[in-house]
Amino acid sequence: MKRDIIVIGGGAGGLAAAIAAKEENKDVLLIEREDRLGGILNQCIHNGFGLEVFKEEYTGPEYAEKFIEKARHLKIDYLLNTTVISLTKEEDEFILYTSSLAEGIQKYTSKAVIMTTGCYERTRGSIVIPGDRPKGVITAGSAQRYLNIDGYMVGKKVFILGSGDIGLIMARRMHLEGASVLGVAELMPYSNGLTRNIVQCLNDFDIPLYLSHTVTEVVADEKHRLTQITIQQVNERFEPIQGTEKKFDVDTLLLSIGLIPDVTLLDNLPVETDPLTKSVKINQACETSVPGLFIAGNSLQVHDLADNVSKESERAGHHAADYIDMKRTKEKGIPVQAGDHILYVTPQYIDFSWGNAEIICSFRSRKKIEKAALNVTQNGKTLIRKRLNFVVPAEMETFELNIEDIDGIGDIRVDLEVLS
Amino acid sequence: MKKEFICIVCPRGCHITVHEDGSITGNMCKRGIEYVKTEMTAPKRIVTSTVRTVFSEMPRVSVKTDRPVPKELIMDVMKELSKVIITTPMSLGDVVIENILDTGANIVLTRSCMK
Known part of the structure; x- marks a missing residue:
């Protein structure tokens, strides 16, 4: 049976997308690989969720439950313990093969697909850490899962490399569970986490943060277990400075060194990728260069807040429903270019065939800027100019464009200007 | 005892110091003083x-x-x-x-x- 829309991934993004599409009376199937809906929210037992969407503060599991309840109420079909192993498109039809213990390999077809597959953690392999390769070096998100879902500690003497939010949250969590957390090292001269987390996760428990520091040595015992790490201060070219070595006796090194959108499922589709987001390019409807293939949440761009994942995915759900209702001739669209001091910007195209879709743009700055001006221009014409204070890479910024202001030809440029 | 705080009222994140004589420095606006007072008296x-x-x-x-x-x-x-x-x-x-x-x-x- 051909579905209207298949949503891949049942976390903060997939739930919101499926709900939005179902509310427009589309036949929706949600596919989740874990044994419960909610995705990473289930292991995020800390609070701080929901302030944007519900105007109330929830923990991750509570936030997930709000959406799961609604999905149940709407009688959205979903599969658990089911992994999508291939995604292709023939003519106007998407073909998905899934794998599960209960059903083996199954085939599903749909008119549209929404990818809400989240992201994965950068591992030790993606950065250079000299020294041994022992047990006890693990990503912060994996440790979070082991502790909060499976219920066991990964170590008792912990150091954390990278000041991303998961690392900070895990510093507090491990401390509360009785581990001694010796410090957090961050390569950059500023933290990559939200200030709130620096205060409530590190300062509250006197856990030191070493800015402009990195791990330069990892030592294992004869049983290949981690015993000691060395950190060193780095100069502005990120080279370790001699004489600044500090040694810590630890059994665990947690890595919180970044997240990468998980879009490996799209390898067999002619999607246009974006090296800046490490995901794929979209138009303002969250539609990729493959008509009917939508993407949102952390598989599109890594967000700071789950609330923003839900909001973006809800939009993708509406647009996918719209796609089912109305045949449109897809255009390549007007490119949106990341200019001065801009790390990336989404959407990467404005497509006039989606003229009814609101244009919500997101971007991150490349560096910390105290006083900045956001300039959005096309053909020398200013579309938006606004003052921004305290722009940091760790905090995503958004702006909205009006389709009536945009010319049918000429790239749109997004720049940050440093004001003195 | 001198105490240091990072204010979390806005994204600026001022590093605020409360000195032994009770004076407060480092805050760029008065909301920082309120924040530090709460943190000093009854942090929850x-x-x-x-x-x-x-x-x-x-x-x-x-x-x-x-x-x-x-x-x-x-x-x-x-x-x-x-x-x-x-x-x-x-x-x-x-x-x-x-x-x-x-x-x-x-x-x-x-x-x-x-x-």
């Missing part, structure tokens, strides 16, 4: 954690204090939580410990357990 935090269960499908279930508790009691709250074992199916919001350590806060489940 919501505590989130997990408790054990007897169910192999869900060996841990997440909990929180339903209101902020004094910061200095956080580790004592954790000690109380380590004594809890959930033995019957319970729902999100159900109270696990009432009025923990006389703080007026209850420990409640933040997800349903086997229900």
Whole structure:
């Protein structure tokens, strides 16, 4: 049976997308690989969720439950313990093969697909850490899962490399569970986490943060277990400075060194990728260069807040429903270019065939800027100019464009200007 | 004793110092003074954690204090939580410990357990 829309991934993004599409009376199937809906929210037992969407503060599991309840109420079909192993498109039809213990390999077809597959953690392999390769070096998100879902500690003497939010949250969590957390090292001269987390996760428990520091040595015992790490201060070219070595006796090194959108499922589709987001390019409807293939949440761009994942995915759900209702001739669209001091910007195209879709743009700055001006221009014409204070890479910024202001030809440029 | 704070009222994140004589420096606006005063006099935090269960499908279930508790009691709250074992199916919001350590806060489940 051909579905209207298949949503891949049942976390903060997939739930919101499926709900939005179902509310427009589309036949929706949600596919989740874990044994419960909610995705990473289930292991995020800390609070701080929901302030944007519900105007109330929830923990991750509570936030997930709000959406799961609604999905149940709407009688959205979903599969658990089911992994999508291939995604292709023939003519106007998407073909998905899934794998599960209960059903083996199954085939599903749909008119549209929404990818809400989240992201994965950068591992030790993606950065250079000299020294041994022992047990006890693990990503912060994996440790979070082991502790909060499976219920066991990964170590008792912990150091954390990278000041991303998961690392900070895990510093507090491990401390509360009785581990001694010796410090957090961050390569950059500023933290990559939200200030709130620096205060409530590190300062509250006197856990030191070493800015402009990195791990330069990892030592294992004869049983290949981690015993000691060395950190060193780095100069502005990120080279370790001699004489600044500090040694810590630890059994665990947690890595919180970044997240990468998980879009490996799209390898067999002619999607246009974006090296800046490490995901794929979209138009303002969250539609990729493959008509009917939508993407949102952390598989599109890594967000700071789950609330923003839900909001973006809800939009993708509406647009996918719209796609089912109305045949449109897809255009390549007007490119949106990341200019001065801009790390990336989404959407990467404005497509006039989606003229009814609101244009919500997101971007991150490349560096910390105290006083900045956001300039959005096309053909020398200013579309938006606004003052921004305290722009940091760790905090995503958004702006909205009006389709009536945009010319049918000429790239749109997004720049940050440093004001003195 | 001199104390240092990072203000979290706005994204600026001022590094504020409270000196021994009670004077406050480093704040770029007056909201920083309010923040530091609260932090100095009665800092409180919501505590989130997990408790054990007897169910192999869900060996841990997440909990929180339903209101902020004094910061200095956080580790004592954790000690109380380590004594809890959930033995019957319970729902999100159900109270696990009432009025923990006389703080007026209850420990409640933040997800349903086997229900």
